[in-house]
Amino acid sequence: MPAPTSSLIVVSFVLLLMGSRVSQAQPAASIDARADRLVQASLLVDGHVDLPYRLNDFYENPADSTVGGDFDYPRARAGGLDAPFMSIYIPTYLQSNPAAATNRADALIDLVEEIAAAHPAKFALATSPDDVRQISKTEAVALPLGMENGAGLGGELDNVEHFYDRGVRYITLTHGTHNRLGDSSYDDSEPRWNGLSPFGERVVAEMNRLGIMVDVSHVTDATAIDAIEQSNAPVVASHSSCRHFTPGWKRNVSDNLIREIAGTGGVVMITFGSSFLRTAYQDRDDPIRNRMNAHIDAMGWAEDSREAVVYEQRTRREHPIGTVQDVADHIDHAVDLVGTEHVGLGSDFDGVFVLPEGLQDASGYPALVAELLRRGYSDTEIQQILGENLLRVWTEVAAAAERPSE
Template identity: 35%
Template sequence: MLIRFALALLLVVAAFVPASVGAQADDPNLARAKRLLSSTPLVDGHNDLPWRIREDSAKPRNVVAYDLRGKAPGHTDLARMKQGMIGAQFWSVYIPGEIKDSGYARVQLEQIDIARRFIALYPERLAFATRASDIHRDFAQGKIASFLGMEGGHAIENSLGALRAYYDLGVRYMTLTHNVTLDWADAALDEPKHGGLTPFGKEVVREMNRLGMLVDLSHVSPGTMSAALDVAEAPVIFSHSGARALVDHRRNVPDSILVRLKTNGGIVMVPFVTSFVSAKVHDQENARDDELKAAKTHYPSDSLAVAHHMAEWLASHPAQTATIADVANHIEHVRDVAGIDHVGIGSDFDGITDTIQGLGDVSKFPSLFAELARRGWSDADLRKLAGQNLIRVFTQAETVAARLQKERLPSTATITELDGRLHP
């Protein structure tokens, strides 16, 4: 409890610290960014609003009570999405990887249901979408093309039939893992078991390509990234990952993978996660975790002593912050290593607690484009970043799927057939 109180106190104090708010209202670069986004759909690769609705403290899972026409408690509502000039949104239908006893498939279906219901609830602004061409169609009508993205292959429960069923329900990308290593794929934040993908994991990628479901490599280990690129017949995406050369976070993408996107055609969508984009924030989080581990070792049976120790540590270590410049640096690194055709944006709004200074919610996207304009980006390159790159990737994946569906039938392979006995 004391640890939570100390964290809450630091957040309150931080709220009163002057922030570098990025572009000002009279900034010509901001005006240029808004003109550009008024004619080019801005595609955000990752927003966790469906889970936020599920976990709402007042009325959990109630899509009507979580009113997006008013000021929502999180980072996202209709008015702020309009201010942010969002043209298309991939809504993450995330489920945790640690709920096995509750049934992954049941919870996944509930999250798809929540997302589809809130999309249908606001037809004046949101349009359920399943194809790349829907983005321009809905943008022309003043609506936000709303796609579903699954965050973690644990939800298919080792079944290609389940994968196909999720596609039929509207899922258009799947992150191969979340934070837990699966029976067939290694995760970035867990112990590797397979050196990447097992034979069944490779079959999952092939079947996703046949369906036209985008293969999302955020959250996976470098070995899984490499194995997926070896197998993939369509461009891959990283829906919310930064550059590991700038911040050595396991969730970020190494340069050795970035260079392979030139051949694969894929895209890294840079997130607004403070510890992914700021080395100072990342280092402080590691130091905090190390301090907590040491405190628990020193006070093995005294949780109050641990809490008191950590409260003192937090009070003497002011929170580090991340800025729009940090995000822009990651975008430019991906551009420099992979190429301008291989970078996009995947905010992770409503899946994060701390926010970037100047990027506090979905209304602030134009400020990021103003920062890049200030750095000398051309209109053509800003349009690619905004959405043209993702639309190209999506369209190419659909083209590959159309060809593969003529060449082969749905896979009936099982994990037992391809991998033998499952790992314990």
């Protein structure tokens, strides 16, 4: 046998370094079948699904197939989804009315509770990782809660405990504009606090005391760093992707923030919305949405009518932007920075207008898993990303709350 060339040696060394990330050629059907088995056998936790707010606008029974949105029980079961965090979303226009913001949060929690009570074989409330694991042994989908926008606290520190008692297990500190807790990455005005506000610092401390995960999606970098420094427990980004692919767009998290979140033991949960995936995708949905709205107006349909909802859903289906590969690229990037143990999924289903082809609703997780398999991820690594990482963080946050403060 001839001696190996220097180039062959280099290639072999690179492959050795890449380890399990080297994909093996397998038939597509074999990978797809393996992906289906893997999602059904794994605990799949999604950090952010906006079902409550969607149903607040146009109610459908999520226990059956629905005409609107991205999530319902049949699609969740098809996709292997075990525990979607229900977003208790507080719109920014309610921030000026603290009582109304708190009432909206309570009303959306009421809605989730009503769904679980009406369909106990299909949905069950979950307030702990143990709940999720127990529910996953049944045919029901677990429904943990996360509050999106700390404005729902109404500026009252006591409401942190009120919403803990109601089942909320993470709070996204801000949303579209600066609020009483801190500054928002979406707000183009001058920073209000240059990070967390004094009230925000007290809220983070109270969340730590009770065992509520601190969520830094939507906040500015300064607010995120303040929250990380203030928290004595792991921090999460429940639905954020990598700014590396959208330079200058601060809603996604920077490489530094990914490292900082991982440094707490936390998890960055990659979202699926097309605008999060590539800068080039961010303006492509506007013409689609404008044509859709013009047609709805021309037909004289109310925005919350069944006709409008059906037409919007058909429009979204016919115009995907991006691919499953784009989402996998974000996972790859975060994994390369901090390892598989600090990466998860936060789809933002029901909260975004356009999604990538193959990931347009809750039945699509196997397509993403198949792509990760093609890229050489092991079953164990995929199971970490699908849910075990977030369950670990949730467990650690609860355990930190049980320890006396030092």
